[in-house]
Amino acid sequence: MLNFDYYIPTRILFGAGSLNKLDKISLPGKKALIVTTGGTSVKKYGYLDRVIALLKENGGTEAVVFDKVLPNPIRKHVMEAAGICRKEGCDFVIGLGGGSPIDTAKSVAIMAKNPGDYWDYIHGGSGQGKPIEGGVLPIVAITTTAGTGTEADPWTVITHEEKNEKIGFGCSATFPTLSVVDPELMLTVPPKLTAYQGFDALFHSTEGYLANIATPISDLYALKSIELIGRYLPEAVENGENLEARTQVALANTLSGMVESVSSCISEHSMEHAMSAFFPQLPHGAGLIMISLAYYTYWAEKAPERMTKMAEAMGADTAALPEEKRPYAFVEALRKLQKACGVDELKMSDYGIREEDLPKLVENARHTMGGLFTLDPVPMSDEDVLKIYRDSYR
DSSP: OOOOOOOOOOEEEESTTGGGGGGTSOOSOSEEEEEEESSSHHHHTTHHHHHHHHHHHTTTOEEEEEEEEOSSOBHHHHHHHHHHHHHHTOOEEEEEESHHHHHHHHHHHHHTSSOSOGGGGOOSTTOOOOOOOSOOOOEEEEESSSSSOGGGSSOEEEEETTTTEEEEEOOGGGSOSEEEEOGGGGTTSOHHHHHHHHHHHHHHHHHHHHSTTOOHHHHHHHHHHHHHHHHHHHHHHHOTTOHHHHHHHHHHHHHHHHHHHHSOOOHHHHHHHHHHHHOTTSOHHHHHHHHHHHHHHHHHTTSHHHHHHHHHHTTOOGGGSOGGGTTHHHHHHHHHHHHHTTOTTOOGGGGTOOGGGHHHHHHHHHHHHGGGGGGSSSOOOHHHHHHHHHHHOO
């Protein structure tokens, strides 16, 4: 019997120029903590100043800025920003930038209203799994990249920098109240980051499509997201000022967040989180790309129908192939997409990962986010995981 639970309460303003609506849209408070990166892009291109000005025009809404977030955000900054949020009396939190500041904003929204340490509430690893009893501040997401889909889901991924634990977490209260997806803000993202982020969105959708909790609704979102990324990501990488390509990749990304809201990531994300937990200089999307060919080759014979459907969404003519080869057409389409986006030569060794490190990555993936392995189409052994790492290593 078919059963599923659909819940995505976020209001999404999507499209070129949608940031300009921020001066009139109903906001969830009167004083915002704006959480953004320690990089220069949101300031260099004027996005931060625009947001502050639009907030002020919207009934005099005030803003305080926290601008230390790292590409792989850490627990220390969650706690620091939450302290500032409480001290300044902010009544909602804005994540401005890519997945890192938006994820951090969600975690800050939790800790601004709950005692103790953020890891007290984390499930997995050394987290204590305590209930969130103090509530969560409202969250607004303003995304300047197309990668994590976090504007359309409740999930936040933070690393405990002292324990090498990178864990996803969230609840119904960490869905953004409002999200702004304005592709004009994405025109300045460099080619490599565009590619890394696009593949992250792709894998949210492919994993969500393979997950054993996938639903007819998540399937619709996932296949459309896969199709759009396969078609438009190379152009967005090659010609970042192409607004149509940026818009279609942004839509694919938002759809991938919806996939994550009604289905889930599976073990591929656990495996990459282990990689970037120990090697935080590794961009998340790049890590996913590194293991993806071996990972999806593994699933070709274990989930053939779904792999074939994903290949078709990527534009593969599977009808021309023998039936036993059709699932592998997705792997070949993925290989071609990586080459088209200039990310087919990524190496673990370039980021300091040694072959002898691979067994500890297996252990960490199980220890920190073992729950995602239970959502795989069929159970995967530690030996299987290690083989995928080894087959991917160079």
